[in-house]
Amino acid sequence: xxxxxxTSPSDKRTLWFVTQNHHKYQEARRILNPFEIEIRMLxxxxxxxxxxxLGEIAKFAAQEAAKKHNRTILVEDSxxxxxxxxxxxxPFSSYVHATIGVGxxxxxxxxxxxxxxxxxxxxxxxxxxxxxxxxxxxxxxxISHKPxxxxxxxxxxxxxxxxxxxxxxxxxxxFKDKYSHRAFAFRKLALWYIKTKI
Ligand code: ITT
Numbered sequence: 001x002x003x004x005x006x007t008s009p010s011d012k013r014t015l016w017f018v019t020q021n022h023h024k025y026q027e028a029r030r031i032l033n034p035f036e037i038e039i040r041m042l043x044x045x046x047x048x049x050x051x052x053x054l055g056e057i058a059k060f061a062a063q064e065a066a067k068k069h070n071r072t073i074l075v076e077d078s079x080x081x082x083x084x085x086x087x088x089x090x091p092f093s094s095y096v097h098a099t100i101g102v103g104x105x106x107x108x109x110x111x112x113x114x115x116x117x118x119x120x121x122x123x124x125x126x127x128x129x130x131x132x133x134x135x136x137x138x139x140x141x142x143i144s145h146k147p148x149x150x151x152x153x154x155x156x157x158x159x160x161x162x163x164x165x166x167x168x169x170x171x172x173x174x175f176k177d178k179y180s181h182r183a184f185a186f187r188k189l190a191l192w193y194i195k196t197k198i
Contacts, residue, residue, distance in 0.1 A: 015125070015193075016042045017074045018065045023153035024076060030177055031186040035194055039074070046075060052091055054079060054122035055134050062126035070128050074189075078121040078181060080155045082143060084114045097154050102147050106158060115142040119159065119181040123189055133192065137184025152176060 015032075017039050019025055025041040032039050046061040054077040062075040079093035085108060089096035096105065109115070118140045126132040140162045147157035149169025156168035161179035168176050177183045 015039045015074050016069065016071050017076070018042045018044055018046050018061065019076065020045075021153070024078075024182065027173075027176065027180070027182050028074075028076070028186050030173065031183050032190055035190040037190055037193060042069070042073075044069070048077075054091055054120060055124070055136065057091060058122045058124035059126070059132055059134060062124035063130070063132055066126040066128045072125065072127050074123060074125050076121055076123045076182070076185070078119065080159065081118050081120060082109065083116040084109060084112045093154070102155060102158055105155070106143070106146065109143060115144075117141060117143050117159065119155075121181040121185040123185045125189065125193075133189075135185045135188040135192065137181040137186070137188065139179050139181045139184070141179075 015037065017025055017028055019041060020043050022041070029039055044065065047064055049057055049060045051057050058075045058077040061077075062073050065075065066073040077091070079090045081087045081090050082105070089105070100107075118138055120138045121136060123135040124132055125135075142160050142162075144158045144160055144167055147167075147169070149157050149167045149171070151172050152169045156176075159168050160166065161168065164171070164175070164179065166175070168180070
């Protein structure tokens with residue numbers, strides 16, 4: 001196995017989060033910490049199938065990695081869905097951020113008064129024995145007219161969650177964890193996990 005952030009001996013109750021995104025991993029850790037669920041990062045390559053469903057993308061990758069590593073594996077697929085762009089970039093958010101970035105997305109929306117958008121996160125938890133569970137989280141909000149704030153990652157500088165007056169990047173970790181799609185999804189996972197004790 002390669003790429004894990006922490007290489008201490010495996011614990012059957014440890015969740016291995018397959019991701020190359022340290023921000024996602026840190027957010028997940030913060031959310032799971034009060035539930036005393038241990039999570040470790042496994043920065044191993046994974047297959048991202050072509051699909052418009054975040055859940056399907058996450059599930060395929062989690063099942064494949066669970067078999068490959070013979071462990072219980074967690075994969076999260078997330079994206080930003082902009083209403084006036086018919087849901088773009090959605091499942092392509094990572095690629096769009098890496099190519100045209102925040103500036104490019106704002107450019108596509110220039111002159112648009114409708115700024116509604118949402119973030120969604122789909123989590124898939126898979127065991128090597130083929131069973132899997134899915135959890136999702138969503139946060140509605142608006143896209144700002146210009147980037148603001150330096151914290152977080154991805155599209156955080158332009159997303160203002162509903163009910164708030166600042167972007168995720170302005171708000172910091174407590175603010176992000178109060179509103180974010182990822183926080184909702186990971187809390188659902190935690191409640192299920194501590195009840196089920198797989
Ligand atoms: P892994 O696949 O390795 O987990 P990734 O960043 O490529 O990392 P995704 O394929 O799920 O993950 O892409 C999601 C993209 O959506 C991410 O790269 C950001 O650009 C954006 N995104 C998702 N959640 C976000 C958040 O909480 N804040 C800002 N941008 C976010």
